[in-house]
Amino acid sequence: MRAYQKILPQILESGASLMAISPQSPDKSQATLLKNFLQYEVLSDLGNVVARSYGLVYRLPEWVQGLYKELGVNLPEFNADESWELPMPGTFVVGRDGRILTSYADSDPRNRLEPQAILDALKAEKQKL
Numbered sequence: 330m331r332a333y334q335k336i337l338p339q340i341l342e343s344g345a346s347l348m349a350i351s352p353q354s355p356d357k358s359q360a361t362l363l364k365n366f367l368q369y370e371v372l373s374d375l376g377n378v379v380a381r382s383y384g385l386v387y388r389l390p391e392w393v394q395g396l397y398k399e400l401g402v403n404l405p406e407f408n409a410d411e412s413w414e415l416p417m418p419g420t421f422v423v424g425r426d427g428r429i430l431t432s433y434a435d436s437d438p439r440n441r442l443e444p445q446a447i448l449d450a451l452k453a454e455k456q457k458l
Contacts, residue, residue: 334367336444343451345422350374352416354409375409380416385434389413422450430454 333340333347340347347369351358358371377386389397389404394413397404405411419434420442431450433442 330361330365330367332441332444333447334365334369336448337368339448340451343448343455345451348372350379350416352377352380352408352414354407357407357409374416376412377414377416380419383419383434385417385419386414387417387436389415420447422447422454424454 330349333349337347349367349369349371350373351361351371352374353361354375355373358373361367362371374380380386394404404413404415408414417434417436418438418441419432421432422430424430430453431442431446433446435441
């Protein structure tokens with residue numbers, strides 16, 4: 330999220346906007362925004378409705394739930410539901426016509442779409458106009 334914050338000026342300059350979608354409750358999403366000094370919207374996807382429509386939702390296995398609990402991570406409190414589900418991290422660059430220009434999803438939350446790939450997709454779309 331912070332890496333995308335760094336390229337926000339370039340995204341805006343291209344005429345695009347940036348938003349994040351999180352399963353966290355609105356209050357927790359707002360806290361994430363403030364904690365990370367994000368200057369773009371973080372929208373709440375309660376119940377993973379949007380993520381589910383993209384096929385990106387998975388349920389944490391019982392043993393992982395136990396680890397979360399041992400570490401004091403109360404996922405049901407953060408997400409305001411008892412599902413123990415999370416979305417796979419994904420990044421989607423959507424064109425003005427609603428087409429997905431580029432996308433990336435990976436089950437490993439450490440792997441994300443490189444910021445430059447976002448800028449490249451926006452540049453290619455702008456050249457088409």
